[in-house]
Amino acid sequence: MVRILHTADIHLRPDAEERHAALETVLSQADAADVDLVTIGGDLFDSDVASEQLRDSLRELFSDRSYPILTIPGNxxxxxxxxNLFFGESFTPATETPFGQFVIHDTRVTALPYTPQATDELLVGLRDREPFDGPEALLLHCSLEAPVRGGVGDEGEQRYFPVTTEELAELDFDYYLAGHYHTQHRTELSNGGTFVYPGTPASVTRKETGRRTAVLIDADAAQNVQLQTLDSFHYDTLDLRVIPGKEERVLEEIQSRVGIWNERNVAPEIRVDGFTEMDETAFRDALTAVSGDVPVENSTRTVEHIISHPLFEAVQRRLEERETLHAVQERDDYDVEHFQDDVWEETLAIFANLAAEGKLT
Structure with missing residues (x-):
């Protein structure tokens, strides 16, 4: 049985050393996993110019590997x-159109070079490919129909090679090793196959937060499609809201997260909003103490901004009135349900006003 490590969307360029380091990390992980093949689902380079600039430096990296490295062009x-450029003796670019086929041990990989559209002719050709007695994988660069959190980096809403899960399922592959979306994503198709985006091995934009992954395909394992965490560069963001009187919880969470970040190759940022019982300057100083060198966007305000609001004061008066009525339990005119209805209506009015002002979050 074959073992494949899959990555995509490395976007190499001369001024992004962290991406080259991430590629080295992927190959080191492939070495450690004793894989039979590494696949790259397109966009190895950020541009055609970058491929020419980096070709010499990659020759050594892509040589003398114990496994072949199979890549397809991306957009x-x-x-x-x-x-006919040489990138290293272990490196094979799959450029045959409409697709090429590569057999590794008992597994066949169908490599589909980037094309803008999934035409009927192409889909029929893939579906009617020559039969093969063993597991099959499709290597492609595409936009899956389902939205994927994190999107496609800086390419906006452009959808290259849009394809549906049902169209892919009809092709009847066991594994669909994809590139283009920059966030890890896995889905099971109706034919029993597994579709997976590995995400970028190093964050390309601020939208790509959290530790990066590669995909390990191991036909002998019980969980034969696994996302493998990479020790590579990534962005991360911590968003927190302060509740008055609970400031210490926020400060403790920040301190804990910063401790984790200090052990990783990460460019983090912290955003804090809400209201605090502490003096604003004191809370700012406390944030600085626990965040260290991590940038902090502090939008908190003192709780006085809430309790001095006329709507809040109105509710407070009603609550105080309820306490007074509770203290005089023998009054004949004390109607608990009517009082609760009044408070409920006033609370709804407050939230309605906040929503109308766009302040209800």
């Missing part, structure tokens, strides 16, 4: 492999 580097 960013679609022209990078059109000329």
């Amino acid at each position: 960013h580097d679609v022209d990078a492999f059109r000329r």
